[in-house]
Amino acid sequence: MRRLSGSLFILLAASSAAFAQAKQDEPEKVHIRMHKRIAPSVVFVQGGGQQGSGVCVDKDGYILTSPTACGSASDTVTVLAPGSKQYTGKVIGRNNDKELVVVKIDATLPAIEFADSDQAKLGQISYVFGDSYGSIQNDDQVAISLGVVSGIYEISKKQRGAFYTGKVLETSAAVNPNQDGGPLVNADGKLLGIVTLNYEDSKFTGIAIPGNVLKDEVLQMIDQHKKPVVAKVEPKGAGWLGATTEEVEDVSGLKIKKVAKGGPAEKAGLKVGDVIVKVDVKWVLTSEGFGDAMSKFEAGASVKLRIERDGKEQDVTVVLGKRTEY
């Protein structure tokens, strides 16, 4: 019995190791699997006399795309999702200078997360997905092209009807007409950037606007859309932070101007100069957004605030009090 179990052990060990080996031995299949993961999130868009691609960044049907793909002033956009499902989408947010348009469709789609594009390095895998010469529109095929991040630099000229200038991620993956507005994806399957067609005619090199340029604004737009803006007036009984904040130029967040003596903010350790960037799960950029976010919490509630202090980020939990200052 011992001998049998011993040889059985060897057999199973060898075969499981062989299976593991066989799996690892399939570099060919890796891009196939990535395509299966990402393609369901990629769509064809059309509007304002333009056509192009887009990608779902929130599963409740929020599509990120570009004005070069769906128009620079359009209110509605036709979206074609995998399976040839056609929707009429509504533009819920737009920043043409960043080539950023957010479209809402009445459907759920798998979403793709933002990567930290500041971590992008030369040689990192970067895929381009999208409608390549009508591949989604006509053939229900999300086209994939394989490449690496081939350059990280600044562009300063607006060409080919593009709006964006600034830092770009260049890719060696093939980029073609109708792929603008579509996603540049990294090896983690996350969104590195959005493809723009602002390149030199004769170079045909693909470039994308880095995700970090777009992320905050996009998530903000989606958030705002999900929860309608609440009146600035604080409802009675709402929780009190005990700090005055202000929007500052070049600062993404709300800077604490004053901390009320003995108030909840002071008790939690918040200081003048701290920049509040997140309230609970919501990133905050504007006074309106901050007020809106805070108004959800009653007196006595615990709120996690992410702040930036001396160049470092940290989380601070504040127990909101009842307003005593009037």
Add this chain to the structure above:
Amino acid sequence: MILGLAVMASTAAAQTDPVEKLQKKVEAAGKKISDAFVFIPSGSAFLISADGYFLTNHHVGGTMTAGTNVSLNDGRSFRAEIVCTDAVGDVCLFKIKDAKDLPFLEFGDSDALEVGQYVLAVGNPLGLAMKTPDKKIWPTVSLGVVSAMHRNQDQYSDCIQTDAAVNPGNSGGPLCTLDGKFVGINGRIATRYFNRVNSGVGYAISSKQIQRFLPQMMEGGIGKKISHGQVNGFTFDREPAQGAGAKVRSVDASSTAGKAGFQAGDVILQVEEYKVFSVKRFYGIVGNWPMDSEITVKVQREGKEVALKVRLDKSSSVDILGQRTDPTKPKGAGYLGVTWAGDGSSKIQGVVEGSPAEGAGLLKGDLVVKVDGAKVTGAAGVRERIWAKKPGDKMKLTIQRDGKDQEIEVTLGKNE
């Protein structure tokens, strides 16, 4: 116990570098494909049999009616002639005269390809290959992935899209998986702003399509030509189908579609094993079968699925060199004098009084199975062969009558 653990440990340690592994595969496949590569003027080609059959595009070799000289990568030269060409599908079959033991590529299954899979394109872009001092000729090898499949690009109605570098001159060369089997013929690229260079989009005719045509092509087709099929008699709804299928708006009762049993309101769901999600996809699938083929189409009718068999008419599309393939009878063509059963088959329905057919002894009910020794599968095929001849030409028909095969020779007449 210990031995088992040792096996596991050593296998784990022996995990080789995936980059190295992939490179070795690419190098080996590149060499294998290059050995079967054929250098043909202004394009590329590749051997598919040891006795010298090779494939290229029609737009590369289709007009070389007087034959051509070709070379292999070991520097040997041969004389080759067209066996049959497909002007719509853009595929041309050649044979090298008196050859044997030549290296060749096997057919891969293009339907089994997956988007994102590595593929190699081998060709002679810009005619760069020249004999090197060691008397060898080196084709260009480039690596990419399958970007999309089943793309309908007009004549390339069900083609493979790849980002492997393909340029003018690659036409006719093979697109292969990393095991060295070919899954397509590179024939077309998308170009931008009048720059005729690759921009990451190449289109290849699938090996599956070629396999459907190859048997007839190897027999020489009809006058070294072969035709594609289509289904006459439909009009379709042009509303977006939301992926549901191709909805039939109307059917001409006397047409092929009508005789096959299609009805207005039918939603076409599937052709053979391929799902149909739009009208364009339906045309794309049907577009890569030869004329006279019998295909099965599944439709949705009043909540139920119905399977219909239809025999394809001759396609009336524009071929790859811009010429419209003409489904009508050319002037001065030969005349036989029979009418055919309406189902598209080569069964004789009626014999015209005083015609060459009557004189030769053909009867109603005869099923024509061969014309001049070549197999035919439908009326359109027989018609084509008649039209390829002139009045006064002889034609040998093999017919099936009362369960037996018979050969009848007929001299074609003139049609007033």
Add this chain to the structure above:
Amino acid sequence: MKNLISTLAILAAAALPAFAQTKDDDRKILRAFESKWEKVVEKAQSVVVTIRVERDDTREDKANKVNNPQVDGGVFKKPPDRVVYVCADDKVEETASGTCSKCGGDLKKVVRGMCTGTILEPDGVIGTSYFNLKGKLTKITVTTADGKEHDGKLLGYNGGADFAVIKIDAKNLPTLPMADGGKLVTGMNVVVLGRAPDGKGLTLNPGILSAPQRNMGFAWQTDAHTNYGNVGGPLVDLDGRLVGVTCKIEAKSSGSVGQNSGISFAVAPDQLAKIMPDLKLGKSTQNTAKPFMGIQADVNATDVDGVKLADVIKGGGAERAGLKAGDVILEFDGVPTKIFDDLRLMIEKKSVGDQFKVKVRRGEEELDLTGTLGERPAE
């Protein structure tokens, strides 16, 4: 029995993860690729240099006019050169002609270009593509990876290989080990490195070796992208060894390689070793002679089943063979020539001094003529 069951249970538990392909397994495979390319950047970035040139050349560049209608006529401008206006001080640039707004001096039109080069020897020998250095250069400035600027001098070039050598005054510059030319194989992974378009940082384009002995035996062909920005930089293998210096970018992009077409070239290691000694001594070669038939094709002719000749060049091989303007070439060396490209490719495959045979239609007659190919005159 209990022993067996527990053993099997342990094995099953251990083997189970092996059967589930996870995102982590894929990540590991992709990471293996990424780390190779990242290591190449680490090893090779210090040999990539930026070359800035100034041109003072009033030849008209027809090729540029065709590709870029906005080009300033009357000045030879290799794409993507910029035309700037500089005063005698050289410290001020304006973008309109006239006098300098700051010092009142005359403004001179000057053409400036930026491209890539490769450090080949530690005492300041830089290799690049000859394409980068064409025309009358008045200034060459080489910026090394450490940011230092050096004045450069063009030592010599080989037009056929499209390779040139610049010398700067420096010592102990970093270089890459040469790859073993005998071990290079079609299908091998390689990487093209170059200067980023904004002059800072690098670009990296991966690919494979596509074919050996291209460009008259001088170059390896690769499908990694080369373009105006990175040509002249190094082609490197994944171990950081120098496989070649990229070359042969052409301004035309129809019927030739263009940019980023997947057809790229790099002067091979053994060829670099062969041609460098002469170049360092200042011995330059223009073009290695290209075969020339001496005909001008009528590209506007329609409805012709061959190559119609608009003209026959005086003193060329075609004239000597008896060809005349208006003739239609039906066959060249026995091969049908339906279009001009067919004929052109066959001529290019031959060498200067080779014999050729043509079948020609003149009016109603068909003629068989023979001749000898001459040399293509320098452009």
